[in-house]
Amino acid sequence: MTITDSEFAAAQARIQAAYDPDLLAAASLKFSELISAHAQSIQTEDSIVLNWHHPAENIELARQFLQTQDNTDSTPPTQQDTIQEFQQLVQLMLDRGHNLQNPRYIGHQVPASLPLAGLFDAITSVTNQVMAVYEIGPWATAVELALVEMVGKEIGFTPGEFSGLVTNGGSLANLTGLLAARNLACPEFWTEGSQAQFDSKPVILASSDAHYSVTRSAGILGIGADNIIKIPLDEQRKIQPAALEELILKCRKENQTIIAVVACACATPIGAFDPLNDIADLCEQYQLWLHVDAAHGGPTCFSQQHQHLTAGLHRADSVVFDAHKMMFMPALSAFLFFKNKAHQFSAFQQQAPYLFDPSAPEIAEYDLGLRTIECTKRANSYALWGIWSLFGKGLFADLVDITFETAQIFYSLLEQAADFEALHTPECNIVVFRYQTAWLQSLPLEQQNLFHFQLRRQLIESGEFYIVHSVLDGQAAFRITVMNPLTTKVHLLRLLETIRHKASALQHAFPATQQADPCEQT
Numbered sequence: 001m002t003i004t005d006s007e008f009a010a011a012q013a014r015i016q017a018a019y020d021p022d023l024l025a026a027a028s029l030k031f032s033e034l035i036s037a038h039a040q041s042i043q044t045e046d047s048i049v050l051n052w053h054h055p056a057e058n059i060e061l062a063r064q065f066l067q068t069q070d071n072t073d074s075t076p077p078t079q080q081d082t083i084q085e086f087q088q089l090v091q092l093m094l095d096r097g098h099n100l101q102n103p104r105y106i107g108h109q110v111p112a113s114l115p116l117a118g119l120f121d122a123i124t125s126v127t128n129q130v131m132a133v134y135e136i137g138p139w140a141t142a143v144e145l146a147l148v149e150m151v152g153k154e155i156g157f158t159p160g161e162f163s164g165l166v167t168n169g170g171s172l173a174n175l176t177g178l179l180a181a182r183n184l185a186c187p188e189f190w191t192e193g194s195q196a197q198f199d200s201k202p203v204i205l206a207s208s209d210a211h212y213s214v215t216r217s218a219g220i221l222g223i224g225a226d227n228i229i230k231i232p233l234d235e236q237r238k239i240q241p242a243a244l245e246e247l248i249l250k251c252r253k254e255n256q257t258i259i260a261v262v263a264c265a266c267a268t269p270i271g272a273f274d275p276l277n278d279i280a281d282l283c284e285q286y287q288l289w290l291h292v293d294a295a296h297g298g299p300t301c302f303s304q305q306h307q308h309l310t311a312g313l314h315r316a317d318s319v320v321f322d323a324h325k326m327m328f329m330p331a332l333s334a335f336l337f338f339k340n341k342a343h344q345f346s347a348f349q350q351q352a353p354y355l356f357d358p359s360a361p362e363i364a365e366y367d368l369g370l371r372t373i374e375c376t377k378r379a380n381s382y383a384l385w386g387i388w389s390l391f392g393k394g395l396f397a398d399l400v401d402i403t404f405e406t407a408q409i410f411y412s413l414l415e416q417a418a419d420f421e422a423l424h425t426p427e428c429n430i431v432v433f434r435y436q437t438a439w440l441q442s443l444p445l446e447q448q449n450l451f452h453f454q455l456r457r458q459l460i461e462s463g464e465f466y467i468v469h470s471v472l473d474g475q476a477a478f479r480i481t482v483m484n485p486l487t488t489k490v491h492l493l494r495l496l497e498t499i500r501h502k503a504s505a506l507q508h509a510f511p512a513t514q515q516a517d518p519c520e521q522t
């Protein structure tokens, strides 16, 4: 069955209306009005951070909108109608979203991205810029390679010797870096998979606080999650070099192949930076691949004041470095660097002949799809290239300096408060702390833990603040990460006040009888 001429014409008219450049012009004006008003509102004192609704309620509302439009039997709407509906939809998205740019969002390590970065990024979506080979995304490829060069130099890699790529997040970057290491250590893994016969068992030595994506990578790569050997940490949760050396010698003695040593800059639990130079010394001595997960802390290399934390980062064979954490970028844009550019193709060795053109072999150097897990890859560096070009790299140093300092201010507020306890001295912008009164301490640990979980839930559902919870050594705690440079001491004092206020209300419900320790299963 084919469609009739009149059906075809009607379909064509609807398509043309959807593509109409005048509609785009009108929608863009409306968009600019709404997004600016939203940005203003976020900065006002009583604006809500998370507009909490139960998931079922949100899904129901989302479904209703999908069901109201049935464009096959109605006359086409006027442009004015469409703009009105567009406005309603944009406003709803803004209202129901999470306001990560609110200075009282101090939760996960997700930035208060610069709204202007989003405008640059919108070019990617509005004009659908993608990459795999140079010719499909020439400008996307150019900005990515220029950024790889500039960020790599900040890290301290030798110009001309290193290489890198941008991929969809730190987790994929960890996987890709460890895949390159695995292929170099055990080449038969790539071709033979689980059928390969190894003379010695492949293992990864990783910080006990390494991100879970490292464990997942070991699972995905066929190394096995159980073959991650955890490197013991000191009391500041940093890798102990002496313990690492012992493990290396033990693996040698037991005839195990160490695919990589994984260190963190910083690890997520409390933001601890591993001693990279000491670890790099050992990796050089024993000729081991050093992979450093600097997804969060990499941008300290922009800051005069804090670059000591990542001293030695340039000695790693592979480095993960997220732009969507401490460089203002909207998700996702993560760098993976290789100290030795010969390793840039080690992760993915197969060819896709229709993609790569033998009439211009020198262009393959610029066909970035050879190096990433993605085939079609969203051009995700427009925003970083735009912001760096507009404001200069000094703005990245400012972000590190201000947010780290604000975390120190928070730490001193905790030290001064009799009813709060910091669980560590912060090295960056992550602070883990507990509410601690004599009454709460008189309860069993599982009740104290439950109290922290319940209090946080009330706090985030109120929309006043967004913070996260953490569990350290069996103790539930609150965890903040100061991602927004507009978060100040005033907000942090108010956070402590709000917690106190909610705690005294919650106190009446305790001790709770029925629940088990919420930390037992984590």
Ligand SMILES: *Cc1c(COP(=O)(O)O)cnc(C)c1O
Binding pocket: 109, 168, 169, 170, 171, 172, 211, 213, 264, 265, 266, 267, 268, 293, 294, 295, 296, 322, 325, 334
């Ligand atoms: C955030 C983070 C990751 C995961 O990165 P995504 O971009 O969220 O996939 C990995 N490691 C560390 C240390 C991180 O902070």
